[in-house]
Amino acid sequence: MKPFPRAEISGDALKANLKRLRQLAPQSKVMAVVKANGYGHGLLNVAHCLATADGFGLARLEEALELRAGGVSSKLLLLEGFFRQSDLPTLVAHDIDTVVHHESQIEMLEAASLAKPVTVWMKIDTGMHRLGFTLDQFEAIYQRLLACPQVAKPIHLMTHFACADEPENPATAEQARRFEQMTAKLPGDRTLANSAATLYWPATQADWIRPGIALYGVSPVVGDLGRNHGLEPAMELVSQLIAVRDHKAGDPVGYGSYWQAKQDTKLGVVAIGYGDGYPRNAPEGTPVWVNGRLVPVVGRVSMDMLTVDLGIDATDKVGDTAVLWGKALPVEEVAEHIGTIAYELVTKLTPRVAVCLE
Numbered sequence: 001m002k003p004f005p006r007a008e009i010s011g012d013a014l015k016a017n018l019k020r021l022r023q024l025a026p027q028s029k030v031m032a033v034v035k036a037n038g039y040g041h042g043l044l045n046v047a048h049c050l051a052t053a054d055g056f057g058l059a060r061l062e063e064a065l066e067l068r069a070g071g072v073s074s075k076l077l078l079l080e081g082f083f084r085q086s087d088l089p090t091l092v093a094h095d096i097d098t099v100v101h102h103e104s105q106i107e108m109l110e111a112a113s114l115a116k117p118v119t120v121w122m123k124i125d126t127g128m129h130r131l132g133f134t135l136d137q138f139e140a141i142y143q144r145l146l147a148c149p150q151v152a153k154p155i156h157l158m159t160h161f162a163c164a165d166e167p168e169n170p171a172t173a174e175q176a177r178r179f180e181q182m183t184a185k186l187p188g189d190r191t192l193a194n195s196a197a198t199l200y201w202p203a204t205q206a207d208w209i210r211p212g213i214a215l216y217g218v219s220p221v222v223g224d225l226g227r228n229h230g231l232e233p234a235m236e237l238v239s240q241l242i243a244v245r246d247h248k249a250g251d252p253v254g255y256g257s258y259w260q261a262k263q264d265t266k267l268g269v270v271a272i273g274y275g276d277g278y279p280r281n282a283p284e285g286t287p288v289w290v291n292g293r294l295v296p297v298v299g300r301v302s303m304d305m306l307t308v309d310l311g312i313d314a315t316d317k318v319g320d321t322a323v324l325w326g327k328a329l330p331v332e333e334v335a336e337h338i339g340t341i342a343y344e345l346v347t348k349l350t351p352r353v354a355v356c357l358e
């Protein structure tokens with residue numbers, strides 16, 4: 001018996017997506033971004049399926065240590081760097097690269113005494129204004145890192161785009177121009193492109209691309225689909241009907257009774273709710289796939305259940321499968337109905353959802 005709700009993860013789709021991204025960026029190495037539990041797909045599952053990636057990008061030291069404990073020996077990079085002085089010996093012991101984006105991190109490096117220098121990716125703020133050193137700071141900081149014996153040479157270089165998911169927005173080309181201006185003559189590897197830039201701004205692919213969402217088969221762009229780029233959804237979020245009920249015209253359903261049936265119908269109760277990470281604010285009409293068709297969510301999503309309108313002629317039965325998103329119902333479309341992005345849906349699943357690698 002398979003548990004439900006469950007997130008079925010296709011290892012074949014993950015591998016095919018990596019292959020597709022290599023086709024799209026043939027000159028670049030791939031830093032597969034697997035933070036946030038592999039975007040909800042299971043950190044170790046994903047890393048093992050993507051074992052041929054050139055490295056993995058993470059947001060937390062704990063994530064990197066989980067990969068090392070799971071036998072992953074690839075290059076690992078902390079995309080926001082280390083947070084505490086005491087992290088530095090751990091980086092060295094486990095051969096983990098770090099981003100350096102702030103002077104406080106340089107102070108910690110200068111004060112440390114380490115068995116080996118740390119591999120550093122200097123983050124440059126070319127316009128996102130969240131993390132990184134500005135054009136004005138660049139030269140002095142670069143020299144300070146060069147002079148720091150705890151920093152391995154050459155220093156690698158990175159930046160991150162604010163608007164790469166807007167194919168018409170000129171800000172990305174401007175950020176890339178600034179990065180080029182600062183780094184053109186320097187040794188060290190360079191990386192700029194997340195998924196959106198890899199797909200929409202190929203000129204920014206450089207030495208390494210850093211795709212996250214695209215590896216999972218999902219488009220980073222609202223109104224677009226992964227499959228338009230030859231990517232396959234890697235996650236199918238599956239549950240079951242636990243009740244099918246005759247429902248009278250005018251009767252409400254669920255908390256607040258705010259939806260009433262316009263005509264007699266049958267309602268299906270699906271065992272998934274916000275306690276599983278399916279958003280409570282999914283409005284009436286959000287699609288769910290049941291027995292080969294899309295049916296609308298009606299009434300409020302509750303903690304453990306949601307209700308769908310199956311229609312008066314429905315022949316669906318208790319125990320039938322309901323797919324909340326997957327191949328037949330792209331997560332990008334569900335996200336648009338709910339007013340969020342696919343990233344949030346896949347990363348917010350709770351531990352109650354079994355993640356099953358197929």
Ligand SMILES: *Cc1c(COP(=O)(O)O)cnc(C)c1O
Nearest residue numbers: 033079160194195210211212213
């Ligand atoms: C999360 C992250 C990525 C991956 O972004 P996607 O949009 O999922 O491709 C790349 N680079 C950095 C610095 C990140 O934090």
